[in-house]
Amino acid sequence: MQRTDFGQLACSIARTLDVVGEPWSPLILRDVFAGVTRFEQIQADLGISRKVLTERLNHLVERGVLERRPYDNRPRYEYHLTEKGTELVDMLMVMIGWGDKWLAGEAGPPVLYRHHDCGEISHVDLVCAHCREPMHAGNVDLLPGPGG
């Protein structure tokens, strides 16, 4: 889609967009995460063009985010999240939290997420991986890194 190749930029956001920045890709990951793992199911659930779905699935498999797995003796395949892909679900959960807060409107969020550990309907919050205190836009400093 975008003719500018984000994968070449020295920016982890751009590189991430190069993997899941194309239209539909995050929604495809959401479906696979939610158990909608087959071509026909995803196509019907999202209403995406078959051509584009083929392109996206191939791209996500190439980048190691999804895995193509046969599920029958016939040529039938399911798509599953790899470890790399499973960790991308973190991004989806933050998008869900933001969308629920700012865009859900009066009807409320369309899907609820129950934390398996505490049993409560909840949402994610960000903490510093080092000290476990809240970590948001207001309390980080940016420094040049080795790959810059």
Add this chain to the structure above:
Amino acid sequence: MQRTDFGQLACSIARTLDVVGEPWSPLILRDVFAGVTRFEQIQADLGISRKVLTERLNHLVERGVLERRPYDNRPRYEYHLTEKGTELVDMLMVMIGWGDKWLAGEAGPPVLYRHHDCGEISHVDLVCAHCREPMHAGNVDLLPGPGG
């Protein structure tokens, strides 16, 4: 770009993509967050087409993510994050964490993030907003919500 209108879907991911899912939008937010706030600066920094930059800035202002603010007697403007936009930086920080881990390669991450509270170079982790324990793909259950 995508002719399918994601904003109409009953899905918070799709609705979030309707705001920042178009190409370049997350990179524009990153620039504004990092202090690159003027049209010419953003255009030069990203190498984005001026036409597309105009469209994206207008869209982000319309959706309440950015604020257009005059900075001179002349007709000159800076773009700043609103509260709504500042909270979107959470999504960027998760993308950065994932990109740093899976795509940075041998050179290492291009930018480092120091947590202001503990002073350490760090990255974000996700916790349950309710019990503060880790919350990832593996330990959430999906339930239908009121807006579904």
Add this chain to the structure above:
DNA sequence: TGACGAAGTTCCTTGAGGGAACCCCAAATG
């Protein structure tokens, strides 16, 4: 042996992104 169904592939049309050139306006400069 014909129908079926999953998983694509092909083809055409439309519209979004890239890029360069151009425009407008206020201040600074001569």
Add this chain to the structure above:
DNA sequence: CATTTGGGGTTCCCTCAAGGAACTTCGTCA
């Protein structure tokens, strides 16, 4: 006063990606 400069866009044209419908392939089943 006339002219240049520089920020912030706008216009135009070209290419390529998204949408959508029809078609293909291959193994199973009636």
